[in-house]
Amino acid sequence: MSWALSRRTVLAGSVVAGTASRRALAQAGAWPSQPIRLVVPFAPGGTTDLVARLVAAGLQERLGVSVIVENRAGAGATVGSEAVARAAPDGYTLVMSNIASHAISPAVYRGRVRYDPVADFAHIALVVSNPTVWVANPRSGIRTLQDAAAKARGPGGLDVATSGAGSSNHLMVVRMGQLIGVELNHIPFRGAGPAMQAVIAGQVPMMSDSLPSSVAHIRQGSVVAVGMASAQRHPAFPDVPTFREQGFDLASDSWFGLSAPAGTPAAIVERLNRETRAFLGSAEVRARFSELGGTPGDLTAEGYGDFVRREVALWAPLVQAAGATAD
Amino acid sequence: MDLFANLAHGFSVALTFNNLLFCLIGCLIGTAIGVLPGIGPVATISLLLPITFGQPATTAIIMLAGIYYGAQYGGSTTAILLNLPGEVSSVVTTLEGYKMARRGRAGAALTVAALGSFFAGTVATVVVAASGPLLTQVALSFGPADYFSLMFLGLVISAVLAQGSVVKSIGMVVLGVSMGMVGTDVQTGQQRFTFGIPELSDGVGFVSMAMGMFGIAEIILNLERPEARSVMSGKVGSLMMTREEFRRAVPSVLRGTLVGTFLGILPGGGAALSSFGSYMMERKVSKGRHEFGTGAIEGVAGPESANNAASQTSFIPLLTLGIPANAVMALMVGALIIQGIQPGPRMVEAQPDLFWGLIASMWVGNLMLLVINLPMIGMWVKLLSVPYRFMYPSIMIFCAIGVYSLQNNVFDVYQTVVFGIFGYLCSKLRLEAAPMLIGFVLGPMMEEHLRRAMLLSRGDPMVFVERPISATMLAIAAIALGAMLMPNLRKGKDAALQEGG
Numbered sequence: 001m002s003w004a005l006s007r008r009t010v011l012a013g014s015v016v017a018g019t020a021s022r023r024a025l026a027q028a029g030a031w032p033s034q035p036i037r038l039v040v041p042f043a044p045g046g047t048t049d050l051v052a053r054l055v056a057a058g059l060q061e062r063l064g065v066s067v068i069v070e071n072r073a074g075a076g077a078t079v080g081s082e083a084v085a086r087a088a089p090d091g092y093t094l095v096m097s098n099i100a101s102h103a104i105s106p107a108v109y110r111g112r113v114r115y116d117p118v119a120d121f122a123h124i125a126l127v128v129s130n131p132t133v134w135v136a137n138p139r140s141g142i143r144t145l146q147d148a149a150a151k152a153r154g155p156g157g158l159d160v161a162t163s164g165a166g167s168s169n170h171l172m173v174v175r176m177g178q179l180i181g182v183e184l185n186h187i188p189f190r191g192a193g194p195a196m197q198a199v200i201a202g203q204v205p206m207m208s209d210s211l212p213s214s215v216a217h218i219r220q221g222s223v224v225a226v227g228m229a230s231a232q233r234h235p236a237f238p239d240v241p242t243f244r245e246q247g248f249d250l251a252s253d254s255w256f257g258l259s260a261p262a263g264t265p266a267a268i269v270e271r272l273n274r275e276t277r278a279f280l281g282s283a284e285v286r287a288r289f290s291e292l293g294g295t296p297g298d299l300t301a302e303g304y305g306d307f308v309r310r311e312v313a314l315w316a317p318l319v320q321a322a323g324a325t326a327d
Numbered sequence: 328m329d330l331f332a333n334l335a336h337g338f339s340v341a342l343t344f345n346n347l348l349f350c351l352i353g354c355l356i357g358t359a360i361g362v363l364p365g366i367g368p369v370a371t372i373s374l375l376l377p378i379t380f381g382q383p384a385t386t387a388i389i390m391l392a393g394i395y396y397g398a399q400y401g402g403s404t405t406a407i408l409l410n411l412p413g414e415v416s417s418v419v420t421t422l423e424g425y426k427m428a429r430r431g432r433a434g435a436a437l438t439v440a441a442l443g444s445f446f447a448g449t450v451a452t453v454v455v456a457a458s459g460p461l462l463t464q465v466a467l468s469f470g471p472a473d474y475f476s477l478m479f480l481g482l483v484i485s486a487v488l489a490q491g492s493v494v495k496s497i498g499m500v501v502l503g504v505s506m507g508m509v510g511t512d513v514q515t516g517q518q519r520f521t522f523g524i525p526e527l528s529d530g531v532g533f534v535s536m537a538m539g540m541f542g543i544a545e546i547i548l549n550l551e552r553p554e555a556r557s558v559m560s561g562k563v564g565s566l567m568m569t570r571e572e573f574r575r576a577v578p579s580v581l582r583g584t585l586v587g588t589f590l591g592i593l594p595g596g597g598a599a600l601s602s603f604g605s606y607m608m609e610r611k612v613s614k615g616r617h618e619f620g621t622g623a624i625e626g627v628a629g630p631e632s633a634n635n636a637a638s639q640t641s642f643i644p645l646l647t648l649g650i651p652a653n654a655v656m657a658l659m660v661g662a663l664i665i666q667g668i669q670p671g672p673r674m675v676e677a678q679p680d681l682f683w684g685l686i687a688s689m690w691v692g693n694l695m696l697l698v699i700n701l702p703m704i705g706m707w708v709k710l711l712s713v714p715y716r717f718m719y720p721s722i723m724i725f726c727a728i729g730v731y732s733l734q735n736n737v738f739d740v741y742q743t744v745v746f747g748i749f750g751y752l753c754s755k756l757r758l759e760a761a762p763m764l765i766g767f768v769l770g771p772m773m774e775e776h777l778r779r780a781m782l783l784s785r786g787d788p789m790v791f792v793e794r795p796i797s798a799t800m801l802a803i804a805a806i807a808l809g810a811m812l813m814p815n816l817r818k819g820k821d822a823a824l825q826e827g828g
Contacts, residue, residue, distance in 0.1 A: 043369075043654070047661075049373065049661075050376075050661045050664070053373075053376060057380070070735050071370075071373070071734065071735065072734055072735050072736060073529065073734060078525060079525050079526065079734075079736070082525070108516060109518075109525075112523060112525065156785070159782075159783060164513065164516075165511075165512070165513065165514060165515055165516035166516035170516075185782065185785075187779060187782055187783065188513055188514055188516075189513075189779075190513055190775070191657075193650050193651050193657065194650075196650060197466075197467070197644070197648065197650045198470075198471075200467065200648065200650075201467040201468070201470070203470045203471065203783065204783070215669065216649050216664075216669035216670065217649065219669065220649075220669075222648075288667070291667065292664060
């Protein structure tokens with residue numbers, strides 16, 4: 001993988017960092033003394049945005065300063081992330097780092113992503129991870145992944161809807177096709193909502209989705225959960241077997257967390273990690289997230305950094321295989 | 328009568344003091360952001376979302392719904408007064424509404440927009456209450472092929488929007504469609520025509536385009552005419568509609584309501600199509616069709632009713648399926664989920680207070696908007712007598728702030744400037760902006776549905792004529808094309824005569 005502009009970015013960044021870290025050091029004792037900006041690299045209204053607002057409210061209460069959510073969408077979440085990568089590392093600018101901006105998009109947009117998802121950030125904490133679930137229209141006759149595989153091998157193949165090309169859900173379709181040995185007919189939509197509607201209406205028999213956007217439809221029976229692509233069964237859906245149980249070696253979560261520009265003082269990163277985990281650990285938040293289909297994160301700052309590094313290494317070859325690069 | 332019992336229950340929820348108060352707050356905020364160019368309901372609702380956490384779910388959703396339709400109301404005010412459409416649906420309102428304002432009938436245009444919207448909102452609310460679940464089936468029966476044909480029909484008829492040459496208008500539609508191609512390809516994730524600019528990877532901004540092509544271009548044009556440097560060329564005129572105007576508006580409101588109620592149910596382009604559709608219909612069938620282009624009241628009454636009806640019925644897929652029809656609805660789903668409520672078919676039984684309370688509050692909200700807006704019309708119209716040297720700079724500043732706030736990115740402001748200059752050149756060349764905007768909105772949707780339909784049919788194009796809905800739409804489009812081209816040969820002659828005479 002190449003980060004065409006990363007060296008220049010790092011150089012430019014270090015000039016900024018030089019002046020900024022002096023400022024940061026001067027302020028470190030008093031941090032936080034001014035409002036914190038939390039950049040969400042997606043448009044308002046999505047899952048990431050909603051969770052970011054919950055986390056912002058929680059941090060605001062714990063830190064005693066305003067935490068303002070700012071949406072900067074665009075280019076697979078890379079526009080907002082780049083802005084934060086270049087911001088002063090003083091602990092007052094944070095980003096909701098996520099599977100798109102920090103694992104998939106850098107591989108999709110390659111040379112055009114002007115930040116390194118690992119080196120240009122001080123990763124703070126994992127906030128939520130959501131398992132991928134495969135759901136089917138109840139009238140499609142698909143109840144297990146073996147049914148799906150049989151349909152895929154049969155005449156006409158199997159159509160699978162996703163929330164969009166290049167999303168983690170799409171890459172799951174590619175991996176599943178490799179495991180079955182037949183290419184699946186990927187039908188991308190603009191977002192999970194329209195895709196889910198097509199599945200409920202029976203226009204597309206299956207969908208690869210992130211659990212939170214499917215939860216309501218599974219509960220009310222308008223779609224059937226066929227398999228959960230996670231290591232263990234989900235506590236809210238104990239009846240839905242995992243992919244591994246059904247003989248397909250796949251486990252993948254979509255995730256998002258908090259990150260700051262590289263060079264942010266370790267004390268600030270530690271404090272933010274502690275407060276975020278304390279907020280996520282409260283019984284009420286855990287219950288709400290679990291009901292929504294997600295799992296609140298509980299990693300150290302170092303643990304989250306390693307996690308991001310592993311994800312980058314995991315997704316790059318899959319993006320290549322999916323032919324989803326944007327060149 | 329279950330319906331009446333349910334509605335009565337709904338009103339008992341909606342009319343509690345707390346819910347009324349939040350409905351009012353929502354309507355006021357909505358009207359305010361609708362009037363301010365560029366600040367849309369999506370940004371506002373997401374900002375206010377945390378405030379609703381502390382309120383009961385019903386109250387929260389009533390307030391958010393108030394913001395949503397309040398913004399629709401407010402948006403038409405700037406479209407009529409200043410030629411500034413803030414949303415897709417108000418582009419059409421600028422066409423006749425702004426012309427009316429220039430003729431000194433701004434008061435009448437605003438009044439008919441408010442009354443028409445209220446009537447349409449009332450009808451649509453009854454439709455949502457009486458047949459929501461039934462209509463869901465209609466929405467579900469629309470597959471990708473049917474959507475494609477519907478959009479295609481819309482695009483074909485949009486050439487009718489041309490006020491001058493049909494060839495120029497088709498050219499503008501094509502230009503709009505091409506601009507719509509900029510950005511990330513939905514099917515493959517490839518970047519198209521972005522020239523390496525990351526901000527363009529999500530496409531050209533609609534608000535930038537609409538503001539530049541209409542509002543900013545209009546300001547530049549006005550500055551060029553030193554003698555008529557006021558928004559209004561004539562006197563303010565009476566605020567109320569004349570009896571004649573009222574009589575002409577009634578059938579248009581009825582037709583607009585019908586079109587909007589139906590198209591609003593369709594997720595995606597439904598609400599946008601409804602105001603275009605209504606405008607085209609009025610232009611073809613209304614008694615005042617010869618006045619179109621000079622400020623026909625039908626051209627305001629129809630589309631305004633249609634877009635308000637559509638904004639009410641677009642709640643149907645949300646309430647019955649749990650599927651949001653647009654970005655605002657997606658935010659409402661988010662708000663409900665945060666409250667621990669999952670929208671869907673079971674909501675009617677599991678949350679009767681919420682379901683029926685929301686429906687009743689839609690009507691209450693519409694009534695409030697009428698009460699808020701009618702007395703304000705006089706004030707809005709007075710705004711037009713503000714000298715241009717105060718007016719235009721403030722419009723520009725509000726536009727810049729609004730556009731910047733979309734993504735907190737200066738790129739969008741530059742984009743607006745470019746479109747402002749381009750819009751100015753277009754009006755110099757007598758090229759219409761409206762067909763371009765419609766092409767821009769419908770083109771990418773059409774492409775998306777076309778390719779999805781082909782993916783699902785394994786490349787068999789017969790799917791477009793085999794499906795009855797799709798086949799009907801294509802047939803109507805073919806007839807419309809035929810009808811448009813034939814009299815055009817004659818019209819060419821007429822135009823030549825006119826120019827000669």
